[in-house]
Amino acid sequence: MADTDPAELERRIERTRAELAQTVDAIADRVSPKKVARRTVSKAELSAKQFLVSVGDRVGEVVGGAPRPVRLGDEPDDLWADEQPDLAPVLIGVGAVLAVSAMVMLWRRRRR
Numbered sequence: 001m002a003d004t005d006p007a008e009l010e011r012r013i014e015r016t017r018a019e020l021a022q023t024v025d026a027i028a029d030r031v032s033p034k035k036v037a038r039r040t041v042s043k044a045e046l047s048a049k050q051f052l053v054s055v056g057d058r059v060g061e062v063v064g065g066a067p068r069p070v071r072l073g074d075e076p077d078d079l080w081a082d083e084q085p086d087l088a089p090v091l092i093g094v095g096a097v098l099a100v101s102a103m104v105m106l107w108r109r110r111r112r
Contacts, residue, residue, distance in 0.1 A: 059090050
């Protein structure tokens, strides 16, 4: 008989309305353009930071992880006499990434 009690039905209806209002507010908050833009910027910043760290690691691997110790009598011009850093692959890779990124951005803008 509790199902047909009008007071109980009114309480259930009010509870359901409150839950529905919370759900609608949460959805509106999630799809808000300002919030979406903020999340997108945060993701882009994180991706850029991770990319820079990986490029820095790669440059460190190519150039040589451990620098050669300098002795007191060494001439500054002779510091790289034994091994020259090979930056060409790193520079080519960075250029390729920039070119591909620019192409993707232009392609996306044209699609709009």
